[in-house]
Amino acid sequence: MQHLPNDTFDVTLDQFGQIETVSGDPGFPAAKDVVGGNDTVTATVAELHTQLTIFGDDHTTLLGHSQGGNDTLIADISGGWNSALVVGDTQAMIDDAKGGNDTIVADAHGTIYTPVSAFGDVAGDMSGNAQGGNDDITGSIGWRGGSNLFAGDAGGSMIDTSHGGNDTLDVSVLTIDGGAAVSGDAIGALRGLAQGGNDNLTTTLDGDSPISGATLSGDSSTSLMDLTKGGDDVLTVKIDGQNADAISQMYGDAPDMTGHAQGGNDILNGGAGRDFMYGDARTYEPASPGSITGGMDTLNGGAGNDQMWGGPNNDLFVFNTGSGNDVINDFDQGNEAVGSTAAEHDLIDVQNYGFTDWTALSKLISDNTAGDAVIHLSANDSITLDGVHAASLHPTDFII
Structure with missing residues (x-):
C-alpha cells in the first residue's frame, strides 16, 4: 500500500467572485492500493459571491482497496451570495474502497443566500463494496440559505x-x-x-x-x-x-x-x-x-x-x-x-x-x-x- 503524507492547508477567499477548490491529497494516484494522508484543511471565506470546494483527499475516484485519510476539514464562511461544498474524501468510491473517519465543520450561520453541502465520504455515488467511514459532521446555515444538503456518506446514491x-x-x-x-x-x-x-x-x-x-x-x-x-x-x-x-x-x-x-x-x-x-x-x-x-x-x-x-x-x-x-x-x-x-x-x-x-x-x-x-x-x-x-x-x- 502506498501511503500519502499528512498535509495542512490554510486558505482564505478574500476576493469578490473567487472560486477555490482545495484537496488534502492533490493528485491522488489513480492506483488501486493507496491510503490518503490524515490532512487538515482550514478555509475562511471573507468576501461575497465566492465558491468553495474542499475534498479531504481529491476530486477523483477511490478504487480497488484504496482508503481515504482521516481528515479534518473546516469551512468558516461569512458574507453572502457564496456557496460551499465540503467532502470528507473524494468524488466517488468503487470496488472495495473505504472512506476515512473524517471531521467536517461547515459554519455559515452568519451568512445570507449561501447554500452549504457537506458529505462524509463522497460527493457522488458509492458502488461495488465501497464502505463509508465513521464521520463527524457539524453544519450551520445562514439566512435564506437555499438548498442545504448534509449526508454521512454520499451526496449521490449508494448501490451494489x-x-x-x-x-x-x-x-x-x-x-x-x-x-x-x-x-x-x-x-x-x-x-x-x-x-x-x-x-x-x-x-x-x-x-x-x-x-x-x-x-x-x-x-x-x-x-x-x-x-x-x-x-x-x-x-x-x-x-x-x-x-x-x-x-x-x-x-x-x-x-x-x-x-x-x-x-x-x-x-x-x-x-x-x-x-x-x-x-x-x-x-x-x-x-x-x-x-x-x-x-x-x-x-x-x-x-x-x-x-x-x-x-x-x-x-x-x-x-x-x-x-x-x-x-x-x-x-x-x-x-x-x-x-x-x-x-x-x-x-x-x-x-x-x-x-x-x-x-x-x-x-x-x-x-x-x-x-x-x-x-x-x-x-x-x-x-x-x-x-x-x-x-x-x-x-x-x-x-x-
Whole structure:
C-alpha cells in the first residue's frame, strides 16, 4: 500500500467572485492500493459571491482497496451570495474502497443566500463494496440559505453492496427562511444490496420562524429500494427560540421504500415544533404483498402538535407531560401500508403522566365525532388514534 503524507492547508477567499477548490491529497494516484494522508484543511471565506470546494483527499475516484485519510476539514464562511461544498474524501468510491473517519465543520450561520453541502465520504455515488467511514459532521446555515444538503456518506446514491459508516451529524438552522436535508447515509437512493450505517442525526431549528425547517432521514433522503437495509438510527430535532413554529419531517429510513427494502430499528425524538414523524417511510411500493419490512421504531414527538406514523412492524409511541395534541395515524395498522395481513402490536407509553392503572386511564378515552379514539392525557395534551375506536383499546396497548 502506498501511503500519502499528512498535509495542512490554510486558505482564505478574500476576493469578490473567487472560486477555490482545495484537496488534502492533490493528485491522488489513480492506483488501486493507496491510503490518503490524515490532512487538515482550514478555509475562511471573507468576501461575497465566492465558491468553495474542499475534498479531504481529491476530486477523483477511490478504487480497488484504496482508503481515504482521516481528515479534518473546516469551512468558516461569512458574507453572502457564496456557496460551499465540503467532502470528507473524494468524488466517488468503487470496488472495495473505504472512506476515512473524517471531521467536517461547515459554519455559515452568519451568512445570507449561501447554500452549504457537506458529505462524509463522497460527493457522488458509492458502488461495488465501497464502505463509508465513521464521520463527524457539524453544519450551520445562514439566512435564506437555499438548498442545504448534509449526508454521512454520499451526496449521490449508494448501490451494489456498498455500506454506510456510523456517522454523527449535527446541523443548526437558526435562521428565518431556511432549511436543510440531513441524511445518515445518502442524499440519493440506496439500491441493490446497499446498507445504511447506524447514524446519529441532530438538527436544531429556529422556533420563531414558521418557514424554518428540516428533513431528517436515517438512511436516504430519497428512497430505499430493492434489497437494501436501513441502519438503526437516532434522529433528534431541537428548537431554539421563544415560539415553536418551526416544522420538521423525520423519516427513520427514507421518504419512500420499494421492492424488498428493510427498515432499521430507529429512534425519533421530536422537538417543540410541529413534527411529522415516520418510523420507516411515508410511501411504500412493495414488490409483492408484505415484501417490505419495517423496523421496530420508537417515536417521541416531544412538545408541539405532532403527526406520527410508526410504519410496518411493532412500534412504540412515547408521550411525556407537555406533549401537546398529537395524532397517531397508523396504530396497529402499519402493516396494511405494505399489503401485509400479519398482526402487529404497537404500544403507547404514557408512564410519565402517572396514571395509577388501566381503570384510571380508560376513563379518559372516548371517540370524537369522526369515531376516532382520543386519549385525554391532560387539559392540554391528547393523543388521537386515527381509524381506531375507543372500545377496541385494551390495557395491553399501553405502558402505564
